[in-house]
Structure formats: structure tokens, C-alpha cells
Amino acid sequence: MLKVEGLYAGYGSTDVLHGISLTVPKGKVVSLIGSNGAGKTTTMRALSGMIKPKRGGVLLNGKSITGLDSHRIARLGLAHSPEGRRVFPTLSVQDNLLLGAFPRLSGNRPKGNVREDLESAMELFPRLKERRRQLAGTLSGGEQQMLAMARAVMMRPDVILLDEPSMGLAPILVDEVFKIVRKLKAQEVTMLLVEQFAAAALDVSDYAYVLESGRIALEGPAEKLKGDSAVRAAYLGGAH
Template identity: 70%
Template sequence: MLKVEKLVAGYGKVQVLHDVSLEVPEGTLVTLIGSNGAGKTTTLRALSGMIAPQSGRIVMDGADIAGLPTHAITRRGMAHSPEGRRVFSTLSVADNLLLGAFPRVTGARPKGDVAADLERMYALFPRLSERRTQLAGTLSGGEQQMLAMARALMLNPKVLLLDEPSMGLAPRLVEEVFATIARLKQQRVTMLLVEQFAMAALEVADFGYVLENGRVTASGPAGVLRDDPAVRAAYLGQHG
């Protein structure tokens, strides 16, 4: 579904990613792990067009989307739940979710049943259901994370990018987030997950890539990576 070849990207003159290649087959959950500053978030930002790639190909569903503006990439079916949640704080929970479906409501993507999908999100995240009319800025961190994920899902995306959905959450909520990701995987949502909790990510994922200083240094089925002594020592020790 998503195939990245030799992606080079960065900020200004600083090159962060060096020839990153990875693949996310349809219906699978792929995780990108690595230490802080390895380029995980930068990779996602380059995929969704928030920063323009300097070179390389990003092929989604057969079409090269590298270099398109963010909104055009979203309209082609890539949803990105960004680092730091970035919910629209002065809008209600319901409006945030509706905006997730903006390309569907305005005809840029197949409409489907937006109202039914809204209800599906409220079923998946009951906490949001209780707070439909509340302003997103007044939600707790965990609720905002749920909202950011639900908002991205409202696109009915071909690929869902999740950037550190567990960041800053209490352990109980981190478990809840991973349980939700597992449920989405059962529903065969194609996902690329960036996570600091490498062990937890590899437990839920099908396949994993290890990113180090902007380069992919290891990759393989999640189970194999989890047992790889080098990967364990470098990334899994502290988060077990």
C-alpha cells in the first residue's frame, strides 16, 4: 500500500533522513522504532508532506506522492495523527472529528456514511462520546490522544500514520492506546506506527524498522526484531 524508496529529507540545510526505504503492505501494522532524534517523526512528516522531501519516492496505492502539498496527500488517503496530538482546541470534539472527514464531506474523497463512522468512533472511544460537545482544548492529554487518532480515522484512510500515540500518557492510558491499536489492526487498518515504547510497538506490530541517525539499520518481522540481541540492547532495555 505504501512504499518508500531512498527518502531524503530534512529541515533547511540540515539533512535528517538518508535514503530511508520502507514498506507498509495493505492491512498490516508496521512500526518504526529508534532513539530520540533518529528521524522517526521527520519520516512521518516527510510522508504526509509537512516537510518537502529532497529526493526519493513515496508511492501510495501505485502513485508517487512525494512533493505534493499536505492537503493533497490527505485527499489521496493518507491520515497522519501527528506528534503532540494537535487537536483543534477551540472546536468541539464532534467538530474535530467532522474535520477529519473534511475531504469526504467536501467531495474530494468517496463520502461513504460519515454519520455512521462518527458513531463507530464514539463506540471505539467511549470517552469521546461523553464529551462530544466539549471543546477539544479542555480534554485531558489521554482524551486528546484518542481524539487525534479518531480524527485521523475519520478519513477512512488507506494508510494511517501514528506518531508517538503514547507520548506523555500515564501507564494505564498507554495500555489503552495500544489496545486500541491492536483493535484497529484486527479491522485491517493499514498503519505505520512510530513509538518510543519499542517493545510494546513490536509486540503489536507485524513488521518493524529500526531507524538510527536517519538511516534504517535493521528491519524484519516484529517477532524477530524483538528477539534480536542487538536491537534489545540498543532500544528495548530501558523500556522493557
């Protein structure tokens, strides 16, 4: 379980987040929706150690990970599929996936059967199976997004942060990405999802938070928020 308590974070002297609190229960999908500039990606970066929180706390399975470096947070079980994909372009698809399992191969996470999980990831993301020997930098944008997601899955984390998985994708690929999110949900993979298509995010989520100007403005079961008139007017009218 991931728990965030009174988190303040930002860049330089500017705070972007102003005391946000949220919880991601084990086996659930929680979405964080809001307009551009609301602080969604900053939240993800603060949770995964890409930036250091200024105040507040982040707990993973009851243990504080506040302010730890990203590699230490990953070893403790938090995987981040970041906005913009950030694959290793000069490595093959398969090698990118094996890098996702590095904490397991280096003894920092339970090892399990990495080769078996590699094949399972290929089955979950069949486009990657077809291109397993191809350099990641030559993949399409949608394929790179799937690779970033699969790489996070390969760590066998306790929680996955998915930051804007549909960004820049054609509608047919957006649908494919969300089908995969649903498959992960069916496997009870715990996820915190940041997504520009609020309707799609709420459809796949158990619970949701609405972020406005760095503060949690509203929260509740995803199905309830879908029916909220203010949420519909602000985020769902033109959503996918």
C-alpha cells in the same frame, strides 16, 4: 500500500534522513523504532507533506505523492495523527471528528456514511463519546491523543501514520491507546507506527524497521526483532 524509496529529507541545508526505504503493506501494522533524534518524526512529516523530501520517492497505492502538499496527500488517502496531538482546541470533540471527515464531505474521498462512522468512532473511543460536546482544548492529554487518532480514522484513509501516540501519557492511558491500535489492526487498518515504547510497538506490529541516524539499520518481522539481541539491548531493556 505505502512505499518509500531512497528518501532524503531534513530542515534547511541539514539532511536528517539519508536514503531510507520502507514498505507498509495493505492491512498491516509496521513500526519504526529508534532513539530520540534518529529521524522518526521527520520521516512522518516527509511522508505526509509537512516537509518536502529532497530526494527519493513516496508511493501511495502505486501513485507518487512525493512533494505534494499535505491537503492533497490527505485527499489521496494518507492520514497523519501527528506528534503532539494538534487538535482544534476551540471546537467540540464531535466537530474535530467531522473535520477529520472533511475530504469525504467535500467530495475528495468516497463519502460513505459519515454519521454512522462518527458513531463507530465514538464506540471505538468511549471516552470521546462521553465528551462529544466538550471543547477539545479542555480534554486531558490522553483524551486529546485519542481524539487525534479518531480524527484520522474518520477520513477512512488507506494508510494512517501514528506518530508517538503514547507520548506524555500515564501508563494506564498508554495501555488504552495500544488496545485501540489493536482494535484498528483487527479491522485491517493499515498503519505506520512511530513509538517511543519499542516493546509495545513491536507487540502490535507485523513488521518493523530500526532507524539510526537517519538510516535504516535493521528490519524484519516484529517478532524476530523482539528476539534480536542488539535490538533488545538498545531499545527493549527499559521499554514499556
